[in-house]
Amino acid sequence: MTEEQNPVYDRVLRGGTVIDPASGTDAVLDVAINGTTIAAVGGGLAADAAEVVDCSGKWVLPGLVEGHTHIFQYVSKVGAPSDDAHLRRGVVAAADAGTAGASTFAAFRKLVVEPTPMRIVNFLNVSVLGLIDFRFGELMNPDTLVPDDALETAACNPDVVRGFKIRLSEDVVGDNWQMLLKKSLQVAEQAGLPLMVHIGETSEPLPIVLDHLRPGDLVAHCYTGKKHGILDGDEVLPAVTAARERGVLFDSAHGKSNLSFEVARRAIARGFYPDVLSSDTSARNWQGPVFDLLTSMSKLVALGMPPTEAVARATVRPARLLGLDAEGYGRLEAGGPAHVTVVEETEPVVLPDASGNSISAPRLEPTLVLHGGAEVETVPWRGL
Ligand SMILES: [Zn+2]
Structure with a gap:
């Protein structure tokens, strides 16, 4: 110059x-x-x-886009800070995955979405209670799935609600998993939004769950080491490959208890990368073992995923899925x-x-x- x-x-x-x-x-x-x-x-x-x-x-x-986290601090015991665990660690947009339900959504909007200097969207928990405390499954009382409440909340908040979430672990849904999953899919279908399904400790093998899912629905915790995961020995289950081929998406969602290096290493070696690379940060893991999204990325890169593939799954891919690409997120x-x-x-x-x-x-x-x-x-x- x-x-x-x-x-x-x-x-x-x-x-x-x-x-x-x-x-x-x-x-x-x-x-x-x-x-x-x-x-x-x-x-x-x-x-x-x-x-x-x-x-x-x-x-x-591109500023990182976190596809699955828990940031409903102060209302939910599960919520991690949006600033120190996210924005100040390189995440500029994030999807909260089911911490809020219809009955707590107004508080989520007012306490998290509006004051946080980060773009926040969510997968609304199909239980009106949301994920308020890990000790008590939010669907153990199946009446807490109120379709009209979920649909109304989604319809009134299209800038935030980008999907629904159900946790299918036995300690959340009890014996009612099939009925609750079907109801959740009906809600998602009616709203025209995807359903995110949390696996890990489900009562049935994964292929039985996958049979229900539509293209665009997401399976969270694809590298879980708990029973009923994506592998059979060293191989990815044929039903998992078939589900992916017809458009079902897989989210790595590390979390406190759902990333096994052994599962991830084998799946990555077979070219099975998650569609979304997310941290599933929460109050009980953001000080370890998860820490943040960048740490989740570094783990999967160390296990064999090429850096560019990891970056895509923490930027443009979740941005598209969450409708944030239209706002310029996920790209440079x-x-x-x-x-x-x-x-x-x-x-x-x-x-x-x-x-x-x-x-x-x-x-x-x-x-x-x-x-x-x-x-x-x-x-x-x-x-x-
Ligand atoms: Zn989660």
């Missing part, structure tokens, strides 16, 4: 590895930002910048909002799964987070 010229760009992130699966970009490039918008992605942009941020050796990613493109997460791979650390096993993997640490161009103050990894 010569003295008499004004800089073209407010800020340029220089020389990072830009991974934007939406556009197929995976190259060392600059990202230029003006105000709230990405002005350009390309080479040699730093000469025209008022401020240059050196990103060499780092990944420059000129003219779009400046949602950016810059990540540095640190020295390897020991990371635990949910089954008592551990691996050594480089941590992914956010060094710069922009949400709509606004810089977010990051926090260090909780495991240190």
